[in-house]
Amino acid sequence: MEVTLKHFFSLLSLCIIIATSNLTGQSVWLNELNLSAMDIGWSTPKANASVDGNPLSIAGIKYANGVGTHATSRYLLQLDGKGDRFIASVGLDDEATIRGSVKFYLIGDKKILWESGVMKKNIPAEKVDISLSGVQLLGLLVTDGGDGNNYDHADWCDARLVMKEPVNPAQLVSRRGQPSDDYYILTPKQTDAPHINSPKVFGVRPGNPFLYTIAASGRKPVKFSVRNLPRGLRLDASTGIITGVLTKESVYTSTLVAENSAGKSERELRITVGKTIALTPPMGWNSWNCWADAVDDNKVRVSADALVSSGLIDHGWTYINIDDCWEIKPNATEEHLKGTQRDEKGMINTNKKFPDMKKLSDYIHGKGLKLGIYSSPGTLTCAGYTASYQYEEQDAVRYAEWGVDYLKYDWCSYGKIAPDKSLPELKKPYRVMRSALDKVRRDIVFSMCQYGMGNVWEWGEELGGNCWRTTDDIFDSWSSMAEIGFKQVGHEAYAGPGHWNDPDMLVVGRVGWGPELHPSRLKPDEQYTHISLWSLLAAPLLIGCDLTNIDDFTMSLLTNDEVIEVNQDPLGVQARRVSNSGGKQIWAKMLSDSTQAVGLFNAGEEGKTPIEYFHWDDTPTVKIRVQGSDLGINGKFSVRDLWRQKDLGVFNGSFESDVPYHGVVLLKIKPVQ
Numbered sequence: 001m002e003v004t005l006k007h008f009f010s011l012l013s014l015c016i017i018i019a020t021s022n023l024t025g026q027s028v029w030l031n032e033l034n035l036s037a038m039d040i041g042w043s044t045p046k047a048n049a050s051v052d053g054n055p056l057s058i059a060g061i062k063y064a065n066g067v068g069t070h071a072t073s074r075y076l077l078q079l080d081g082k083g084d085r086f087i088a089s090v091g092l093d094d095e096a097t098i099r100g101s102v103k104f105y106l107i108g109d110k111k112i113l114w115e116s117g118v119m120k121k122n123i124p125a126e127k128v129d130i131s132l133s134g135v136q137l138l139g140l141l142v143t144d145g146g147d148g149n150n151y152d153h154a155d156w157c158d159a160r161l162v163m164k165e166p167v168n169p170a171q172l173v174s175r176r177g178q179p180s181d182d183y184y185i186l187t188p189k190q191t192d193a194p195h196i197n198s199p200k201v202f203g204v205r206p207g208n209p210f211l212y213t214i215a216a217s218g219r220k221p222v223k224f225s226v227r228n229l230p231r232g233l234r235l236d237a238s239t240g241i242i243t244g245v246l247t248k249e250s251v252y253t254s255t256l257v258a259e260n261s262a263g264k265s266e267r268e269l270r271i272t273v274g275k276t277i278a279l280t281p282p283m284g285w286n287s288w289n290c291w292a293d294a295v296d297d298n299k300v301r302v303s304a305d306a307l308v309s310s311g312l313i314d315h316g317w318t319y320i321n322i323d324d325c326w327e328i329k330p331n332a333t334e335e336h337l338k339g340t341q342r343d344e345k346g347m348i349n350t351n352k353k354f355p356d357m358k359k360l361s362d363y364i365h366g367k368g369l370k371l372g373i374y375s376s377p378g379t380l381t382c383a384g385y386t387a388s389y390q391y392e393e394q395d396a397v398r399y400a401e402w403g404v405d406y407l408k409y410d411w412c413s414y415g416k417i418a419p420d421k422s423l424p425e426l427k428k429p430y431r432v433m434r435s436a437l438d439k440v441r442r443d444i445v446f447s448m449c450q451y452g453m454g455n456v457w458e459w460g461e462e463l464g465g466n467c468w469r470t471t472d473d474i475f476d477s478w479s480s481m482a483e484i485g486f487k488q489v490g491h492e493a494y495a496g497p498g499h500w501n502d503p504d505m506l507v508v509g510r511v512g513w514g515p516e517l518h519p520s521r522l523k524p525d526e527q528y529t530h531i532s533l534w535s536l537l538a539a540p541l542l543i544g545c546d547l548t549n550i551d552d553f554t555m556s557l558l559t560n561d562e563v564i565e566v567n568q569d570p571l572g573v574q575a576r577r578v579s580n581s582g583g584k585q586i587w588a589k590m591l592s593d594s595t596q597a598v599g600l601f602n603a604g605e606e607g608k609t610p611i612e613y614f615h616w617d618d619t620p621t622v623k624i625r626v627q628g629s630d631l632g633i634n635g636k637f638s639v640r641d642l643w644r645q646k647d648l649g650v651f652n653g654s655f656e657s658d659v660p661y662h663g664v665v666l667l668k669i670k671p672v673q
């Protein structure tokens with residue numbers, strides 16, 4: 001009989017469970033609780049596995065039982081004084097690299113009951129066995145060990161609560177500190193009359209193919225026309241797609257017109273033919289946060305279809321970006337990923353999931369959308385597929401042949417090529433690809449992805465990046481989204497038309513890094529915060545969810561034109577943080593019409609002390625007051641609520657609003673003479 005390791009461990013844990021229950025009353029195992037309420041900085045918490053799904057393992061010792069999580073991780077349990085002891089062995093999982101470091105805390109009713117040292121790779125598990133006597137609320141916290149949360153794979157092994165009396169484990173998980181579950185929709189219903197929503201400015205290089213689609217909401221069919229359309233361009237009056245070529249550096253002002261049986265809308269468009277593209281942050285969809293390596297041609301096509309049929313295209317969403325996993329994968333076992341990496345001329349091949357990239361690109365362009373692709377400056381991409389090292393020029397040519405409009409260029413395996421992480425080494429591969437892209441006659445947005453190394457925001461523009469990731473990967477948790485979003489303080493000095501800070505893609509809707517998807521674990525108010533903050537930050541907006549299965553709440557988040565206009569404002573200023581006190585944050589972004597977009601955020605008192613990682617009392621709606629003087633406004637100003645698209649009145653000196661826990665009120669503030 002074959003006895004696998006798994007069987008052995010299951011048997012072992014069964015024995016432990018039986019033994020402990022007999023000795024000390026009821027043991028409640030952490031891995032048996034509902035872990036969906038555990039907030040985690042990356043991926044999802046795993047029962048009886050590490051956060052990456054491997055057997056739990058600390059300093060070479062394997063554990064059958066426990067929970068794999070990732071800093072920052074917090075979990076609040078309601079013991080009501082029924083707990084006797086908490087027992088566990090904790091540490092950094094062996095799957096982490098030397099960059100990982102974590103610290104564990106047990107906090108009972110606002111008091112630290114126990115804390116570990118800073119746990120790093122190969123440090124043996126620390127054992128904890130503490131009394132829970134009298135504890136009402138128990139917080140399990142893992143922080144990042146003081147050096148950011150890279151590879152912070154933290155394990156609570158053999159973790160259990162020994163209870164004084166029998167309890168229903170389902171009732172132990174506390175709802176306290178959780179924002180509301182109410183999926184309330186604020187975006188008003190669309191009107192029948194048309195409204196033009198595409199950007200007010202558009203940059204193109206002389207001689208390169210021009211593609212701009214007039215985005216207009218309103219009842220279909222809508223008929224389009226353009227006054228003063230520059231010679232060299234043509235408009236399709238039924239789709240609003242403008243194509244052609246402009247050969248000379250110049251600035252044109254055209255008037256876009258959209259009409260239907262219910263009315264008419266006009267908007268000025270400034271076309272700048274010059275060196276700069278991406279004059280407003282790119283908006284679209286990327287395959288990674290939903291499909292990851294499950295992406296294929298069909299999923300990309302149906303996403304493009306859905307961007308159109310759902311009406312998202314009418315609000316300015318434009319790019320359909322294929323992330324990693326379209327290339328040949330060396331050493332793959334899966335038949336459809338095998339093949340010759342490049343042809344005899346060194347031109348890159350696709351794997352069998354993408355039979356004809358040019359056809360796919362034509363399909364996408366035919367809808368007025370644009371196509372994005374992904375590569376790495378190393379020999380392999382992050383997921384281990386063929387990348388561009390020493391083939392940068394061939395790849396740029398190939399992208400141009402295919403009709404690619406956006407390249408995400410992701411550091412990953414280049415880490416093995418660069419001798420060190422000095423600034424010249426960090427810049428080098430991006431400079432090489434920049435110059436390759438400059439040789440092709442196509443406008444390709446250059447998205448530099450290297451997670452913020454070497455303060456990339458300080459030199460991303462000089463290198464010709466159109467945007468650059470400022471952070472590690474985002475996940476659909478409050479810890480991840482809020483830590484990334486609110487940490488963008490100070491980066492505003494480096495953003496502007498054609499060069500944007502990129503705090504990573506959106507995690508609303510059904511996400512999951514494929515093939516299994518789940519609704520975003522961000523609570524509704526957290527999702528309002530996510531979209532409002534990314535709009536204020538003038539961040540690229542790349543939807544990361546399954547577009548073919550999108551609910552009304554998510555649609556309402558992605559189709560509020562007054563919110564999107566904050567992101568797409570032609571001035572291209574990124575919001576600055578005006579104030580931050582007791583978790584109440586105010587951010588303001590100057591807009592081209594001399595008004596300001598202002599976000600009042602109730603972010604909670606995150607992380608000043610371990611105790612403040614939890615909300616021990618009911619989740620508070622707070623009042624946040626913004627002073628006109630903080631915005632450089634003396635005297636009266638008018639206030640408009642952008643999510644509700646409603647004027648709130650004229651105020652003198654200051655304005656105050658209730659803001660829900662982890663939520664936001666997004667305003668447009670205008671001085672009144």
Ligand code: GLA
Binds near residue numbers: 324381382410
């Ligand atoms: C990195 C990037 C992600 C995604 C994956 C693909 O992790 O940061 O956004 O592109 O690689 O492998």
